[in-house]
Amino acid sequence: MKDRLRVGVLVSGQGSNLQALISASRAPGYPAQVVIVCANRAAPALDHARSAGIETAAFLRANFPSRDARDQAMAAALKARSVELVVCAGYDSILTPGFTGQFLGRILNVHPSLLPAFKGSMDAVDRALAAGVSETGCTVHLVTDDVDAGPILGQRRVPVLSGDTPARLHARIKAEEHRLLPEIVRQIAEHEPSLRR
Numbered sequence: 001m002k003d004r005l006r007v008g009v010l011v012s013g014q015g016s017n018l019q020a021l022i023s024a025s026r027a028p029g030y031p032a033q034v035v036i037v038c039a040n041r042a043a044p045a046l047d048h049a050r051s052a053g054i055e056t057a058a059f060l061r062a063n064f065p066s067r068d069a070r071d072q073a074m075a076a077a078l079k080a081r082s083v084e085l086v087v088c089a090g091y092d093s094i095l096t097p098g099f100t101g102q103f104l105g106r107i108l109n110v111h112p113s114l115l116p117a118f119k120g121s122m123d124a125v126d127r128a129l130a131a132g133v134s135e136t137g138c139t140v141h142l143v144t145d146d147v148d149a150g151p152i153l154g155q156r157r158v159p160v161l162s163g164d165t166p167a168r169l170h171a172r173i174k175a176e177e178h179r180l181l182p183e184i185v186r187q188i189a190e191h192e193p194s195l196r197r
């Protein structure tokens with residue numbers, strides 16, 4: 001098999017999308033592997049990485065003089081591991097232009113709505129419920145400096161059911177994210193030779 005695409009994952013939370021990607025990458029023939037997981041806090045997601053024997057690194061804002069300095073250190077760590085694709089999987093800091101400029105066209109984000117609906121904040125599920133929409137969903141898109149507005153690579157629809165709470169709706173959205181994200185990473189690994197170093 002060709003060398004697998006080297007993926008670095010950025011996390012802040014539970015890490016269910018990270019786990020979905022790790023699980024997918026165990027399947028024979030899956031064309032990508034997670035080589036490092038970076039967090040901006042002591043996130044439970046790091047436990048998924050450790051259990052899988054994947055290197056972890058924490059970049060706490062308090063340990064750096066600025067967001068830019070933090071992102072430069074994180075970019076350096078990713079580059080030192082020859083990361084070819086960065087995946088924001090529940091990462092809750094906005095990446096600085098100094099970071100995005102080093103991985104142009106190589107950063108994905110997972111967002112829990114059908115973008116452009118409910119973009120620009122972490123509470124997209126609550127906003128969808130409050131707006132009374134009949135369906136919402138999830139989006140995987142490329143990260144640009146315009147928050148949640150980069151090119152859309154894939155979406156999955158999720159109906160809003162009567163009696164839904166934010167937690168119940170988010171759980172069904174996440175179930176779709178867990179299928180969509182590994183599929184988009186697979187497509188990129190198989191069809192984007194320009195990402196290969």
Ligand code: GRF
Pocket residue numbers: 012013014015016017018045089090091110111112138174177
């Ligand atoms: C996901 O719903 C994702 O769309 C959003 O944050 C959540 C992360 O969940 N950006 P997890 O940490 O992967 O479980």
